[in-house]
Amino acid sequence: MKSLFGKLAVTAAILCAGGAGTAATINGAGASFPAPVYAAWTYTYNKTNPGKDQFNYQSIGSGAGVSQLKSGTIQFAGSDDPVREEDLKKYQLLQFPMLIGGVVPVVNLPGVPKGQLKLDGATLASIFLGEIRKWNDPAIARSNPGVRLPNLRITVVRRSDGSGTTWIFTNYLSKISEKWAKGPGNAKDVKWFRGSIGAKGNPGIANNVAKTRGSIGYVEYAYAKEANLSTVQLKNADGKFVAPEVASFAASASGADWKNAPNFRVELTNQKGARAWPITGVTYIVLKKEQKNKDLAGRMLQYFDWCFREGGKTASAMHYVPMPAEVVALVKASWKEVK
Secondary structure (H helix, E strand, O other): OHHHHOOOOOEEEOOOOOOOOOOOEEEEEEOOOOHHHHHHHHHHHHHHOOOOOEEEEEEOOHHHHHHHHHHOOOOEEEEOOOOOHHHHHHOOEEEEEEEEEEEEEEEOOOOOOOOOOEEOHHHHHHHHOOOOOEOOOHHHHHOOOOOOOOOOEOEEEEEOOOOHHHHHHHHHHHHHOHHHHHOOOOOOOOOOOEOEEEEOHHHHHHHHHHHOOOEEEEEEHHHHHHOOOEEOEEEOOOOOEEOOOHHHHHHHHOOOOOOOOHHHOOOOEOOOOOOOOOEEEEEEEEEEOOOOOHHHHHHHHHHHHHHHHHOHHHHHHOOOEEOOHHHHHHHHHHHHHOO
16 A cells, blocks of 8 residues: 555556547546545556556645636546535536545554544544643543543644545534534634644645654544554544444445435534444545537546446555445436536
8 A cells, every 4th residue: 555655646547448539648636535545546447458548636635626627727626525516506517426434533642552542522623723732631531531641732733735634524523513613614724723733635644643742633544544643533423432444434424315415415424323433524526517528528437437346445445435336326327417
């Protein structure tokens, strides 16, 4: 997996040659949340389909990716923040879900065994509001009886760029903290308290937490695994402390009503269920409905079809949840809007 993380910006042949047309480069950009899987798919397709269309995905953050799609500089965007209804209509965009994953708090906390720190939602919100400043604060201690918490200053690491990962994280915080909902709120880019440290992309947060003693941040789970960071157990909507893993992400998505969700806009944060991970999210592909090159657009959709058909095992191995077959069927039906 480490070799794949180093190839996030690599260009490789990935599209099926479904129809006539000269091989072309298909440019995408956006969310860093799914970038490890997109890199793996790119690498695999390149090996098995040489000489076909070229696919390039730049991990630049959800906000920047959607902006580039609107301006016409790329052919598709990746976003963990569902595009607003008014923008879907204004720019004639189609979005569909590609993967499910978990956003996880990660810590650098000397003396506390990896994966053993427990937090409830209200305490997590207070930490990211800058209200709780020490790791041995009573609010943290209440959830960690018997754990020797250090008298150490908390350093909050957060995203500095417009981020779908931030959107998922703050969507959760807004549901469990009225103060958060009325303050920073739920967005790709929020006003963080003075003294927090900004970092670009999931890799930026992972790197900063890894080197900063007493720090806490939030990343997509694959980045926590890659950097060997300590994750936090969270109390979910059923009052159970759960650890982040593929099974707990899938548990959060088990009751999602995709069929009746407008433009596949489904929120998976703070879901009921004893095993549900409370900060689970969906990452989307966004396209323009009106395509200048219809043949090329068809071949691009054939690539996404390949991802659904052939990429599930890779996604699972990298700690994501592939889209269920019934959702993929709904997604493929939506592709008729691309013309």
